[in-house]
Amino acid sequence: MYRPEIYGTGGKSSIKVGVRVRPISSKETREKQRLIVKVNEITKNIVIAGESEGVSRYAKVDHAFGEKSTQRQVYKDMVSDYIPHLLSGYNCTIFAYGQTGTGKTYTMEGECGSREEQVNFTWKSEGDAGVMLRAAHHILDHLKNSNCESSLICVNYVELYNEDVYDLLSDNPLAKLNIFEDTKSGSVFIKDVRNFAIKTIGDFTEALIVGSANRKTSATKMNNRSSRSHALFTVNVEWTENCSGVLKTRKGKLNLVDLAGSESIGKSGATGANAREASNINTSLLTLGQVINALTAKSKHIPYRSSKLTRLLKDSLGGSALTCLIAAISPVEGNRSESLSTLEYGKKAMNVMNDVKANVRVTGAITSDGGSRYAFINAFSKNYALVSYESLKNNVLEDLDAIDYFARLDSFFMLEDDFLAECEELKRLHGVELVHLEEERVDAEIKLRNADKDLATATFRLQLNESNFNELVKENEEIQKKGQKIFNAPKQYSSLMRERLERYKKLCEELQSLISQQKYDQWVNIVATNYETVTNFGNELKVTRTDLMNKLNAAHNNLSQNQNALLKETSQKFRDGQARIQKMQSEYTKKANRMCELNGIQRNAIYKYRTANDALTASLEKTLADKKSLHEEAQNEFEQLREKREERHACDLEDLEEIRSGLEEVKNIKLTLDYSPKLYELQTLLEKINIECG
Numbered sequence: 258m259y260r261p262e263i264y265g266t267g268g269k270s271s272i273k274v275g276v277r278v279r280p281i282s283s284k285e286t287r288e289k290q291r292l293i294v295k296v297n298e299i300t301k302n303i304v305i306a307g308e309s310e311g312v313s314r315y316a317k318v319d320h321a322f323g324e325k326s327t328q329r330q331v332y333k334d335m336v337s338d339y340i341p342h343l344l345s346g347y348n349c350t351i352f353a354y355g356q357t358g359t360g361k362t363y364t365m366e367g368e369c370g371s372r373e374e375q376v377n378f379t380w381k382s383e384g385d386a387g388v389m390l391r392a393a394h395h396i397l398d399h400l401k402n403s404n405c406e407s408s409l410i411c412v413n414y415v416e417l418y419n420e421d422v423y424d425l426l427s428d429n430p431l432a433k434l435n436i437f438e439d440t441k442s443g444s445v446f447i448k449d450v451r452n453f454a455i456k457t458i459g460d461f462t463e464a465l466i467v468g469s470a471n472r473k474t475s476a477t478k479m480n481n482r483s484s485r486s487h488a489l490f491t492v493n494v495e496w497t498e499n500c501s502g503v504l505k506t507r508k509g510k511l512n513l514v515d516l517a518g519s520e521s522i523g524k525s526g527a528t529g530a531n532a533r534e535a536s537n538i539n540t541s542l543l544t545l546g547q548v549i550n551a552l553t554a555k556s557k558h559i560p561y562r563s564s565k566l567t568r569l570l571k572d573s574l575g576g577s578a579l580t581c582l583i584a585a586i587s588p589v590e591g592n593r594s595e596s597l598s599t600l601e602y603g604k605k606a607m608n609v610m611n612d613v614k615a616n617v618r619v620t621g622a623i624t625s626d627g628g629s630r631y632a633f634i635n636a637f638s639k640n641y642a643l644v645s646y647e648s649l650k651n652n653v654l655e656d657l658d659a660i661d662y663f664a665r666l667d668s669f670f671m672l673e674d675d676f677l678a679e680c681e682e683l684k685r686l687h688g689v690e691l692v693h694l695e696e697e698r699v700d701a702e703i704k705l706r707n708a709d710k711d712l713a714t715a716t717f718r719l720q721l722n723e724s725n726f727n728e729l730v731k732e733n734e735e736i737q738k739k740g741q742k743i744f745n746a747p748k749q750y751s752s753l754m755r756e757r758l759e760r761y762k763k764l765c766e767e768l769q770s771l772i773s774q775q776k777y778d779q780w781v782n783i784v785a786t787n788y789e790t791v792t793n794f795g796n797e798l799k800v801t802r803t804d805l806m807n808k809l810n811a812a813h814n815n816l817s818q819n820q821n822a823l824l825k826e827t828s829q830k831f832r833d834g835q836a837r838i839q840k841m842q843s844e845y846t847k848k849a850n851r852m853c854e855l856n857g858i859q860r861n862a863i864y865k866y867r868t869a870n871d872a873l874t875a876s877l878e879k880t881l882a883d884k885k886s887l888h889e890e891a892q893n894e895f896e897q898l899r900e901k902r903e904e905r906h907a908c909d910l911e912d913l914e915e916i917r918s919g920l921e922e923v924k925n926i927k928l929t930l931d932y933s934p935k936l937y938e939l940q941t942l943l944e945k946i947n948i949e950c951g
Contacts, residue, residue, distance in 0.1 A: 269612060270580075270610070270613045272574075272580045272582055272606045272607060272609045273582070274320075274581075274582045274584060274604075275318060275319055275582070276303050276318050276321055278324050278586055279359050279585060279588065280325075281588055285589045292590075293306040294588045298323060302321065303317075303318060305593065314600065320334050322334075327383060328383075328387060331364060331388070332380065337380070337395065339579055339581065340395045340396060343511050344399055345507060345615055346617045347509055347579055348509060348512075348572060348579070348613075349510070349578060349580070350511075350512040350572075350580045350581070351388055351581045352515070352573070352581075353515055354516050354542075354582060354584055355518060355585035355586055355599045356599060357517070358587070359585035359587050364583055364585060365488075365514075366387045366465065366469060367390065368387075369386065369462050369465065380395040388513060388583075389513050390462065392513065393455070393458055396511075397457075404498045404499055405496050406496075408496035409494075410456075411452040411492075412493070413453070413490075414426050414464060414467075414489075415491075416471075416473065416488045417489070418473050418486035418534075419537045420541070422447060424450050425469075425472060426451050426453060435449075465490070468490070472488055473486045487541065487566055488514070489512060489513075491512050492511040492513070494509045495509075506617070507617050512578070514570070514573075517542075518538070519542050519599075544563045544564035545570070545574075546602060546605075548574055549606055549609060552574060552609045559575060573611075575609060575611060576612075577611065577614045578613065584599050584600065586600065691859070694855065698855050701848060701851055702852075705845075705848050708844055712845060
């Protein structure tokens with residue numbers, strides 16, 4: 258049976274490191290790449306051959322796995338020992354690190370298999386199931402074989418992509434989440450992350466499949482399905498066991514981290530968005546390396562806040578969690594530098610020490626209720642039978658009452674301190690939220706001003722287009738006028754022809770009159786000349802008319818074409834301008850609505866902040882008033898004591914003065930009188946009085 262007590266209550270623990278070498282790929286075999294990695298699984302030694310003979314790099318790690326290692330072997334040797342610690346109340350972290358394409362995701366996720374295969378599957382079975390699925394089987398098996406009164410298992414699955422956190426199990430996996438840090442405990446948590454309750458292995462498998470499907474992957478030259486994000490699968494286990502009537506509740510958290518692969522952009526062939534992804538991945542892994550270096554060097558400042566990845570892994574690196582690193586490397590010569598870098602990374606991680614602590618809460622012990630008190634007294638009296646039961650009961654009850662009183666008093670002050678701390682934290686969070694809201698408001702105002710500028714620019718362009726359109730209309734009217742003139746030219750020539758015909762008729766009439774006057778010969782010559790002139794003019798007029806008609810038709814065609822093109826271009830510009838204006842108006846409306854929404858959020862935040870601040874101020878004023886009242890009472894008592902002491906001192910001084918004056922009188926009498934026995938007796942008596950008075 259599982260016994261959680263054997264795993265102790267915490268202490269120092271270093272990060273355990275194992276190196277796994279993947280098999281050579283078919284592509285590397287075709288390229289005839291040389292194998293350079295040798296693994297000794299017995300001595301846990303890793304040797305990477307150098308570029309020249311006789312120069313090799315050597316490393317000794319906690320676990321070493323060769324190319325033929327199985328998923329079961331890796332889990333059994335590296336992870337299985339952490340599950341009992343998890344159920345003893347410890348936080349544990351298993352994460353895979355290495356170059357892209359070295360099998361990190363395969364090691365962590367593996368293949369879930371069909372439902373028929375899962376029926377008889379256990380964490381000890383062979384197969385392609387990874388660390389995540391085997392850990393789920395292992396946890397459920399342990400809980401079945403323990404004195405478990407009740408248990409609760411919840412999981413969440415998030416990814417860190419381009420320095421933004423996304424919930425892989427959410428209905429909206431594209432929504433960005435925020436990371437917050439509890440200033441009191443120092444723990445980091447993700448706001449609004451969705452937790453799924455797990456009752457069976459089927460629930461766990463479904464969550465794993467859904468989350469893996471939402472994870473961002475992409476094909477590169479190094480890997481056809483390269484993970485482009487860091488994935489963090491968290492299992493929270495809370496269970497209660499009954500130990501001889503005492504209930505112990507243990508809380509453990511298991512973080513299963515699949516880091517995105519470090520890669521050379523040149524080797525992976527990443528371009529565009531993939532290049533940006535690779536750059537962000539390398540940056541976050543570089544920050545992770547800086548944290549490990551700082552922890553190894555025992556630096557005072559650890560740069561956890563330089564990256565969201567290191568903030569999420571803060572508890573696992575130098576914190577209170579048991580941590581294990583699986584370093585995946587390639588066996589071929591083409592990836593020598595990356596394999597050496599991963600190996601060096603693992604060696605440094607082995608020097609990081611965590612201060613692990615168990616999360617155990619004991620209930621059912623001595624409490625303020627009578628049943629538990631008398632149970633304690635009965636148990637105590639059985640061990641000490643010589644002691645009277647009644648006296649023991651009374652003494653113990655008195656002690657318990659005193660303990661309860663001081664415990665309640667301590668609880669009151671602790672609650673007051675907690676309340677003040679919570680108010681300060683609430684004030685700080687509201688301040689941070691107000692800063693974020695102010696930044697969003699400023700961004701919205703900037704965007705609004707930019708939208709106004711764009712709208713003004715679009716309006717100016719529209720006005721300019723309208724001006725150009727008016728100018729084109731004027732040009733069109735001028736062209737129409739010119740065309741009308743050209744079209745009216747034949748009419749002018751026709752009227753001119755009619756005028757000349759009228760003149761010809763007049764000449765004929767004059768000719769007839771001349772003939773009648775017998776001047777025929779003279780006018781025959783004149784008529785012949787005029788007839789020739791008229792004929793030539795008629796021919797010229799026909800040619801001119803034909804040319805004018807051709808030019809008129811050509812001008813009319815050109816005018817029609819220009820008008821159509823101009824109208825088409827102007828209409829298109831007008832429609833484009835209207836579309837841009839509508840789009841800008843829509844954006845302006847959206848931004849104005851967003852601005853109103855931000856103002857509402859800001860007002861709500863300010864109201865909440867003022868409410869909390871007023872409550873905090875009232876509480877502080879009340880506390881200060883109480884302390885001031887106590888101080889005044891103590892000061893009044895002190896003043897009364899001081900006045901009484903001064904009065905007593907004054908009375909003593911008066912008595913002393915009277916005695917001294919009596920002594921002076923006696924001395925004077927002594928000087929005036931002769932010595933006699935009575936005087937001697939009186940002198941002796943006065944000396945005694947003087948000695949007694951001091």
